Amino acid sequence: MTGTGNGERGTVAMAEYVKVASVDEIPAGQGKAVSVDDRRIAVFNVDGTFYAIDDTCTHEEASLAEGAVYGDIVACPKHGSRFHLPSGRVLSLPAVIPVNTYPVKVEDGQILLLPEPQKGRGMPHKA
Numbered sequence: 869m870t871g872t873g874n875g876e877r878g879t880v881a882m883a884e885y886v887k888v889a890s891v892d893e894i895p896a897g898q899g900k901a902v903s904v905d906d907r908r909i910a911v912f913n914v915d916g917t918f919y920a921i922d923d924t925c926t927h928e929e930a931s932l933a934e935g936a937v938y939g940d941i942v943a944c945p946k947h948g949s950r951f952h953l954p955s956g957r958v959l960s961l962p963a964v965i966p967v968n969t970y971p972v973k974v975e976d977g978q979i980l981l982l983p984e985p986q987k988g989r990g991m992p993h994k995a
């Protein structure tokens with residue numbers, strides 16, 4: 869007989885991918901704002917590849933999902949700061965803080981994202 873008692877290590881809650889839209893809802897070159905776990909997240913279609921970032925601009929309260937998309941960059945509709953969709957990096961003033969990004973995958977025509985923010989690269993990060 870072997871000893872017992874070391875099987876319970878406790879579990880850490882892991883976020884799971886959540887369905888947020890169908891691919892048909894977000895045409896190429898456009899974004900859509902979705903709500904997941906009280907977060908506003910903007911999902912973009914860049915020529916069939918989907919990216920997710922925080923919807924709220926780090927400068928003021930504009931919705932980045934409503935911004936114009938140029939390749940893999942979105943321009944804030946309020947003052948024009950540009951953000952790199954794959955990395956969250958801010959590319960132009962007046963914003964100076966990157967946005968969080970979120971892992972995205974597509975299954976059976978559905979867009980799923982993991983509501984676990986990945987810190988955007990670049991300059992200092994918003995808490």
Ligand code: FES
Pocket residue numbers: 925926927928929930944945946947948949961962963
């Ligand atoms: S609110 Fe986005 S750049 Fe000002």
